[in-house]
Amino acid sequence: MTTHKLLLLPGDGIGVETMEEVKAIVSFMNEEGLASFETEEGLVGGSAYDAHGKAISEEHMKLATESDAVLFGAVGGPKWDGVPYEVRPEAGLLRLRKDLALFANLRPAICYPALAAASSLKHEVVEGLDILIVRELTGGVYFGEPKEITDLGNGQKRGVDTQVYETYEIERIGRVAFELARTRGNKVTSMEKRNVMKSGVLWNEVMTRVGREEYSDVKLDHMLADSGGMQLVRWPKQFDVIVTDNLFGDLLSDIAAMLTGSLGMLPSASLGAPDERSGKRKAMYEPVHGSAPDIAGQGIANPIAMIASLAMCLRYSFGMVELADRLEKAISDTLNDGLRTKDIMSEGAREVGTREMGAAILAKF
């Protein structure tokens, strides 16, 4: 059995509490011989700043680049509001994303059957929902140059951001989306605004070509991002994989998040390019939620987003599809049993804390 190197970076706040539940599952897999993981643990964010004045140490950056995958908790909190900008907790996360060149952000929106009934949306709209948003993460308007505010001298200023996409960036994010679609519903919907943006015209052109030349078995649709957002709320089950740029992906994945209930349920993955020799991708897995300072330290955080991030890691970094399915089913079964953390609590269910939820999922695994 191949031994995989996992770097655990719990971070701050509920990142620490929820990572404990992930550690228990990883140990279980090792003990039962289901997999072989060599884990290292490190500091990131505010806790790293407290320990050595940086948001992540060079030693841990090195470990991250050498690991097969990184599991990241969450960073930040009011305690570090005053620290210098370059070493603020979020700088650790941004450094990891940048140095590992994680250009593809995967955010599933899954509505577990047990939670569909409690959704604020119509039951038939969300029940059985299982879609995946693939967001380009290292290009577009977030990074394009020029990016500046210039003084026009007449009491007026001009703020400029530039959206830039090159062919290779669209090709590689496209390939990630098509590959993933093949493992799911075999359908990709590409979203841009080609009606008003040149980068959108190119996006559409490149996606169409990659789809035709390399993935003719996968169904490809195009939608303008604004109408895509509308469709996402109206009838989300029409989608399988959505692929879109950095800015639209930011908006659309937050909209999709609301379809599923709590932030505490949502995992994410960020993938880099495959290594030329080994074919392995750099990858980091983390919950969508932050460090939740308002509930940190109380033992009430929902560990499901963190545990589901581990499931994504098993699936996408190590091809352990069966174990990933089992873990996701354990989450679903535990919810079916009526266990709920406070954030997803509903009438007639049993409220439990982080530990109890984690232990119940492990017992079903």
Ligand code: ATP
């Ligand atoms: P960040 O800037 O790091 O994204 P944020 O303040 O935007 O942080 P969160 O830290 O995710 O967002 O918290 C938003 C709200 O959701 C808080 O009220 C928090 O308690 C709640 N929340 C987030 N994650 C969880 C969780 N796993 N379990 C329970 N509640 C959660």
Ligand code: MG
């Ligand atoms: Mg936030």
